[in-house]
Amino acid sequence: MFNLSGKVALVTGATHGLGMAMARGLGAAGARLVINGNSSQEKIDKAMAAFQDAGFDASGYRFDVTNENEVKAAIAEIESDIAPIDILVNNAGIIRRVPLLEMPLDEWELVVKTDLTSAFIVSKAVVPRMMQRGGGKVINICSMMSELGRDSVGAYAAAKGGLKMLTRNMATEWARHNIQVNGIGPGYFATEQTRSIRVDGHPFNDFIVGRTPAGRWGNPEDLQGAAVFLASAASDFVNGQIIYVDGGILATIGKPSKE
Numbered sequence: 510m511f512n513l514s515g516k517v518a519l520v521t522g523a524t525h526g527l528g529m530a531m532a533r534g535l536g537a538a539g540a541r542l543v544i545n546g547n548s549s550q551e552k553i554d555k556a557m558a559a560f561q562d563a564g565f566d567a568s569g570y571r572f573d574v575t576n577e578n579e580v581k582a583a584i585a586e587i588e589s590d591i592a593p594i595d596i597l598v599n600n601a602g603i604i605r606r607v608p609l610l611e612m613p614l615d616e617w618e619l620v621v622k623t624d625l626t627s628a629f630i631v632s633k634a635v636v637p638r639m640m641q642r643g644g645g646k647v648i649n650i651c652s653m654m655s656e657l658g659r660d661s662v663g664a665y666a667a668a669k670g671g672l673k674m675l676t677r678n679m680a681t682e683w684a685r686h687n688i689q690v691n692g693i694g695p696g697y698f699a700t701e702q703t704r705s706i707r708v709d710g711h712p713f714n715d716f717i718v719g720r721t722p723a724g725r726w727g728n729p730e731d732l733q734g735a736a737v738f739l740a741s742a743a744s745d746f747v748n749g750q751i752i753y754v755d756g757g758i759l760a761t762i763g764k765p766s767k768e
Contacts, residue, residue, distance in 0.1 A: 511741045514539030515738030517592045518740060521545040522632060524556040526700045527650070527729055531598060531693075532602045534733025535740055536565035540596060544569045544585055564678045574601045574627035577634075584634040593642055596740045597635045599628035600650040602668075604756050609663040614762075617664045624668035628675060636683060644687035648739045651692040651751050656759060680749030691739045696755025698727040722765045723756030758759055 513535060520532040524546035536542050542565055546553045553569040560567035568591060572583040588594060602624040605616050628649050639645030654666040655673040672692065680689040697717045699707055699753050706713045707726060718724060735752045740743050 510743045512539055513737065513741060516540045516595040516740070517543060517596045518596035518598065519543040519545065519587065519635070520598040520600055521627070522649055523598075524548070524552045524569075526702065527695060527698060528598075528600040529556060529559075530729030531600065531650075531732050531736040532560065532566070532567075533563065534730070534736050535596065535598075536560060536563070536567065537733070537752055538741065540739045540740070541591065542553065542567040543591060545574065545583075545592070545601065546571055547573050553682045553768060566579055573638055574599075575622045577630050580630050584638075588638065593638060593657050594635050594645070595639075596646045597632065598648045598650065598740075599735065600632055601627055602650065604662060604665045606661045607660050607664075612619075615751070620664035621668045621671075624665060625671045628672055632679065636679075636688060639688055640683070645689075646681075646740050646744075647679060647688065647690040648691040648736065649679075649690070651676070651694040653679040653694055653696055653753065653755055653759060655692070655694055655751060656753075666750070676751065681689065684748050689739070691744065691747060691749065692737065692751040693732065694751050694755065695729055695732060695737050696752040696753065696758050698729055698731075700729060713726065719764055721756040721758050722761060724754065724765070727756060 518535045518540040520528055522528045523532040523544045533543050542555055550571055553571055557567050557569040568584050572579040605620050632647055644704050649672050652669040654671040658666055676690055676692040708714055732754055735754050
């Protein structure tokens with residue numbers, strides 16, 4: 510039921526961090542991986558080497574997920590070079606921590622375009638081919654900020670809240686074609702970007718550990734189960750849902766008891 514052998518999975522923004530972790534989970538379940546990045550070919554090559562060293566069948570493509578023409582060309586190339594895309598994970602995203610009244614318009618637009626509009630652009634290029642083949646899986650990487658606000662991340666929260674609703678509308682329109690569209694909302698995870706604040710005594714570290722019922726930061730591997738579930742036949746009647754992988758933060762309003 511969870512076997513992805515014979516499936517091709519495109520994961521955007523998968524050269525590092527949570528995207529790379531989810532791609533590893535899909536690869537371990539048998540999927541052939543197609544990795545996207547846009548920063549540098551060197552970074553893509555390094556990620557591909559890591560996947561291949563782990564025994565996964567992986568290919569890498571550099572393109573800008575916010576550029577419709579680049580995306581169309583890349584999807585056509587991928588399906589010609591490798592095989593049809595069965596699983597699309599819209600993971601690429603950025604964050605800018607700037608109070609709303611101080612955020613320049615161009616920065617706002619960049620965050621929204623990268624975190625929200627890109628999922629529309631890439632899905633629009635992939636999904637018609639899924640329809641022709643009779644089905645597929647789309648997984649949009651949302652956030653706890655799809656549900657909550659937080660100081661200085663207004664653009665990110667607006668984009669991720671929009672992505673939640675885009676997920677539901679995609680599911681509404683495409684379910685009749687046997688395409689399931691769902692989202693994953695990660696909580697706070699131990700990544701390279703959070704290394705400097707994940708130390709005992711750091712105010713934010715203590716806040717997250719104290720606020721999370723599980724009492725810890727998430728490990729990137731904690732996302733793999735949800736990704737495999739939503740990519741597999743196990744979720745064939747699950748559509749328009751957001752699975753929050755957050756250690757229980759969204760389940761409670763108060764600080765969890767230590768007893």
